[in-house]
Amino acid sequence: MTFLTAQRIGVSYGDVPILERVDLRVEEGALVTIVGASGCGKSTFLRILLGQERATSGTIAINGVPIAAEPDAGRGIVFQRYSVFPHLTVLGNLMLPAEFEGSRVLGRLFGRRRRAAREAAEAMMDKIGLDHARDRYPAQLSGGMQQRLAIGQALLKRPRVLLLDEPFGALDPGTRRDMQAMLIDLWRETGMTVFMVTHDIQEAFHLGTRLLVFDKIRHDPQFPAAYGATITYDIPLRGQHMSPDAGAFRLDAEPAVTNAGNPFLSRATSEETQP
Numbered sequence: 001m002t003f004l005t006a007q008r009i010g011v012s013y014g015d016v017p018i019l020e021r022v023d024l025r026v027e028e029g030a031l032v033t034i035v036g037a038s039g040c041g042k043s044t045f046l047r048i049l050l051g052q053e054r055a056t057s058g059t060i061a062i063n064g065v066p067i068a069a070e071p072d073a074g075r076g077i078v079f080q081r082y083s084v085f086p087h088l089t090v091l092g093n094l095m096l097p098a099e100f101e102g103s104r105v106l107g108r109l110f111g112r113r114r115r116a117a118r119e120a121a122e123a124m125m126d127k128i129g130l131d132h133a134r135d136r137y138p139a140q141l142s143g144g145m146q147q148r149l150a151i152g153q154a155l156l157k158r159p160r161v162l163l164l165d166e167p168f169g170a171l172d173p174g175t176r177r178d179m180q181a182m183l184i185d186l187w188r189e190t191g192m193t194v195f196m197v198t199h200d201i202q203e204a205f206h207l208g209t210r211l212l213v214f215d216k217i218r219h220d221p222q223f224p225a226a227y228g229a230t231i232t233y234d235i236p237l238r239g240q241h242m243s244p245d246a247g248a249f250r251l252d253a254e255p256a257v258t259n260a261g262n263p264f265l266s267r268a269t270s271e272e273t274q275p
């Protein structure tokens, strides 16, 4: 059954269209990687999925229900730049989601609930390999450690959808590979649906069970900003990390590259060919 449905999403800033007619259906548990030229609207699409911004037109629904007008605990996001709190230690950062949730006014928990939050934070610290750094502040951590912390913090809210905006873009190749492996482990373990923007096409193919390419279909050389981008390719993948029976990809699945289901693409292409 379709988990997330985006229908005819359009986003404009002022009269500049950024995205147009984005249609998408995603099964629960997919790991969707997203690539596209710089500035084509990938981060904008993630913000719309998060509910941080409203689309100018179209709808997004999860299990048939339009998503909330504001971000909620069901959707977590991790950005390329470290989004952890600099004045809190690793442990403090990992306890924060529970403290915010359990005590919106004071932002602090006491007694049994605090102990439970601490236990959850310690288990996550172990999972993301930061138990040896529990009392360090973000400034005392490497880039990879800070990103692990940010992912751990997002996961503690047990999101059903995790949005990653170039999460490993600032990391060296070795750390990046470790982080990719950690993400795959956590994705398998939680069954969450992941959308990940990356500029690294190899990473997109390696990690994804599905790859989306955002691009403009229509171009006006006189007015480069006249048209927005949409999904031009939607490619089912057998992530290199997947075992053959993992179920996210079947060898007898539909065509490896598909844009035929995008009516806008067919129409725009014919428009383009007109004199």
Ligand SMILES: Nc1ncnc2c1ncn2[C@@H]1O[C@H](COP(=O)(O)OP(=O)(O)OP(=O)(O)O)[C@@H](O)[C@H]1O
Binding pocket: 013, 018, 036, 037, 038, 039, 040, 041, 042, 043, 044, 045
């Ligand atoms: N709040 C805003 N107001 C006006 N324009 C915006 C706003 N946010 C984004 N834009 C513009 O929308 C376009 C798409 O931005 P977005 O960050 O989504 O692109 P992107 O594909 O993620 O780019 P990159 O790969 O470089 O991160 C850009 O031209 C950007 O300048």
